[in-house]
Amino acid sequence: MQKLNSSGTHCNTQPRDAELQLRLADSGGAGEGRENGAGRQFLPRTQEGGSVCTKRKMLVGLDVICLCVASIPFFACELKAVTPYKRGFFCGDTTITYPIVEREAITDTLLIAGGIAITGLTIALGECYRVHFLGISSRAFVQNRYVSCLYKELGSFLFGCCVCQSLTNMAKLSVGRLRPNFLTVCNITYASINCTPGNYISEVNCKQPDDKQVEEARKSFFSGHASFAMYTMLYLAFYLQARLSWRGARLVRPLVQFFLVMLAIYTGLSRISEYRHHPTDVLTGFIQGGLTAYWVAFYISSMFKPYTRPDLSPTSTSLESPLSSQQTVC
Known part of the structure; x- marks a missing residue:
């Protein structure tokens, strides 16, 4: 009789243990465990996903704030909130006596609209192509x-x-280098101010009634056209290098990249021929725009970040193969 009771008790206990383990397994599948003073508790996955989504939204908001902060020097200059440094000149300096050329080959509006439109539209089309045809996926909350x-x-x-133009405008305001046509804009001559050649003139009273034109004539260093054109066109050339992987003609991509860089160089050289910048201003603009494009393309953007396909070894990774949505992350 005792054996029956003990065996019966054993048989009744085993299903209960199995049922208890099943409940614990179900609770573990529905959430993550958290250890506290009351024992092990389980959080629903909906709460976990909601906290991650909220955190990512905060990071997106932080990105927007960083973008606005980076553009503060640019808008400070464009809105005339800060006046440029009033630098003097040496009497007899011929580098600031050039005439005014009214016609501009590349206007400010054409520069900004063209640079952003050409590069932005190409990037948009390239990314849409990758998502649609190559099945690019993303771990973002969107x-x-x-x-x-x-x-x-x-x-x-x-x-x-924003970084490129903010650096440019900061240099324009802090250096205050005179443009090649400064004396013509100021509406004075060396004879009219009775200066001795070689003497340094710290201040001069311009006869130009428009003060805004005089302030613009003090923003020669360095060329904003050269820096912005070089940044946008070189950045697009980097993007084509990373994304354009057509196996056809080998010289198509280098030819397109050559025309992009040539367009940027032409933009900068036109500022010299129009007497709006000195050659060193344009050269510095090229260097600054090129360095900014390299920095953003290789250290901020994800275009050159390598990825590995699960079905290939690391040595056989290729950017030219169509990948499924589970294989490539943008």
């Missing part, structure tokens, strides 16, 4: 893969635009 990939690539490009 479910739309197009929006996620465009946010990452266009956001990096626009951040570089």
Whole structure:
């Protein structure tokens, strides 16, 4: 009789233990464990996903704030909130006596609209192609893969635009170098101010009634056209190097990149022929724009970040193979 009771008790206990383990397994599958004073508790996955989503939204907001902060020097100069440094000149200096050329080959509006439109549109089309045909996926909280990939690539490009122009305007305001046509804009001559050749003139009263033109004539260093054109065109050349992987003619991509860089160089050289910048201003603009494009493309953007396919070894990774949505992350 005792054996029956003990065996019966054993048989009744085993299903209960199995049921208890099943409940614990179900609770573990529905959330993550958290250890506290009351024992092990389980959080629903909906709460976990909601906290991650909120954190990522905060990071996106932080990106927007960083973009606005990077553009403060640019808007401070464009809105005339800060006046440029009033630098003097040496009497008899012929580098600031050039005439005014009214016609501009590349206007400010054409420069900004063209640079942003050409590069931005190419990046947008390239990312949409990758998402649609190559199945690019994203780990962002935004479910739309197009929006996620465009946010990452266009956001990096626009951040570089803000940094590039802010550095340019900061230099213009702090240096205050006189443009080649300064005396003509100021409406004076060396004879009219009765100066001795070689003497330094710290202050001069311009006869130009428009003070805004005089302030613009003090913003020669360095060329904003050269820096912005070089940044946008070189950045687009980097993007084509990373994304354009057509196996056809080998010289198509280098030819397009050559025309982009040539367009940027032409933009800078036109500022010299129009007597708006000195050659060293344009050269410095080229260097600054090129360095900014390199920095953003290789250290901020994800275009050159390597990825590995699960079905290939690391040595056989290729950017030219179509990948599924589970293999490539933008």
